[in-house]
Amino acid sequence: MTRRATPGKAARYGMIIDLDRCNGCGACMIACAVENNVPPPDAKATPRTGLNWVRVFRVETATRPAFVPVMCMQCGDETPCVSVCPQNAVDVDPSTGVVGQIPERCLGCRYCMAACPYQARVFNWRDPQWPAGMEQALNPNVSARQRGTVEKCNFCHGRWHAAVEAAANEGKTGSVSYTPACVEACPAQAIEFGDLNDAAFAAKARAAGAFRLLEPLGTGPKVYYRTGRAEVRGAVSGLIEEAKNGQRS
């Protein structure tokens, strides 16, 4: 599901993830990897050295487990990874609000990874390799990254770029509507993508039961989570009060 933003204005793209719908199938992870030319893991790779732009955590609660997809939160306030990069390889696009990573400029110092509270950034520990023939399936709109650089979710920048081009061909400028791969692939329709400058989408993001991860850090994440279960909110939000409420319920 994608909402259209007001034409002619800069966008502030964000996501709303319904934790009550997510069943942890991992389709978002696969779709993300295929869309963004993430190479298949090497035989010696571990979950800790993999290149998942989206990770789905299984969170145990008092009742039944919840599944929490975590990707780059596209932090909007004093973005932690932007100010630390020594060579300006990380920036926030003012026209989309998306935090961009420039792999061609990345030194591979990994300071941005240390700065990210969501651990949403991954490092290319080895050369990317695709099995013979699989390179034919690479997405031509997304450049592959090389060894020794950091990468992360960018809300499918390739798709955004294609949408901007298509809009420009129709003579339109400003915010465009498009759908990231994970949103498209989710069989439970647990992920919504839209423009937080759109009043209706923003209201939905801030509706009762919605929260963001680690809000007290003040990083202004643009990924919102939603659940009707207090124990899930308590276990996932990181808010002490929520956790207490969750334990009581």
Add this chain to the structure above:
Amino acid sequence: MVSALDRAWIPRGVVRAPLTRFGLWVGLWLGVFAVGAYAMYLCLADGLFHTNMDNRYVFGLWIFLDLTVIALGAGAFFTGFLLYVLRKKELKAVINSAVVLGLICYSGAMVILAVDVGQPLRAWFTYWYPNAHSMLAEVTFCITCYLLVLCIEYVPILLKNRRLRGIGGYLVFEHELHKLMVVFALIGTLLSFFHQGSLGGLFGVLRGRPFAFREGFAIWPSTFFLFILSAIAAGPSFIALTTWLVEKISRRRLISAEAYDTLARISGKMLMLYVLMKSLDTLFWLNQTAPARGFPAHRFYEFGNFGGWTLFIEIVILGLLPGLALIHAPLRAKRPVLLAAALAACAGVTLNRFVLTIQTMALPTLPFDRLMSYWPSWQEFAAFGAVVAYGVLVYSFSFRYLTLFPQERELTRAELMQRSQEA
């Protein structure tokens, strides 16, 4: 022939180990260096998957030890500052050794950093596209400049070599350069203040890591100032320790008891000041900074082996106690006490750097994530071993052929005279 050539390069009036023994010593460390160089080659040629770092432990053994050796190497700039600016003449006995140690620590750290980054050939990007807001950019600039200053400070020591000083113009150049040392000492102090501080700032500014994040003054978090203080507290202790170690290995007396006492006294005073500031900072962080960011501080100490003992050991056992021992004249007059306290001071700084790098990486920030452990690969150990070997080799050659301890000749003469009188 080789032996005669060797003797001709050794400074007059000092006694050095026979060439064969020196050759064995060099050979041993060359072996360590070769293994480490191979490990570095693997990481550079194949990738950093040869290490046990991962997406969580983005900083590992190398960054932890880099921070440690740079802190210990602070003895170079601080001794220079004390000698040339504050005129502590008794430190002339160790200044040359301090410069060599500083050069080794900083150049070694740079080499390891070059292996640690994923794209070392892009290192120049930091100079070309610097992010003025990044502490790491400041560290890169200051360390590069300070390494240059250390190289310049090393030149007069090199040119004073018995054979080199005979070459026309070298001695004059050395003399003229030496007159500028006060300028280089001041430049080195300024640069060192900023990069030692910025290394602390690296972690203090991590607003997404409440365990490391600290409030501060203007743009600098408190860790900026604590790193400077801890480095200048441990630096003189490290010089005292290394001098004692060289004395033991070479079986020579190299500096007077007065020089040891000065180093220990300064180290003790700075350590006490550091312990006070660190304690205040920790109290503020425990009660104010961390809770305000949604993390009651006790949570940090509920994981695995990272209990509150780290704080107690760092501040009390390896901070307050050695500080007290070093500022108390009768205690530091006893050489074993002085050495144990100096060792504890260096260990305290090492633990502080460990906590800020490894513990920060280990602790989860997401409420549903967990603590993770890390053990370095053999390539990580070996690569650092190569840097240690490089340091030992540079120091060994410098000690053998250059005058690192100006008091040595006088002390050797006195010792020889005493022996002949006894005979």
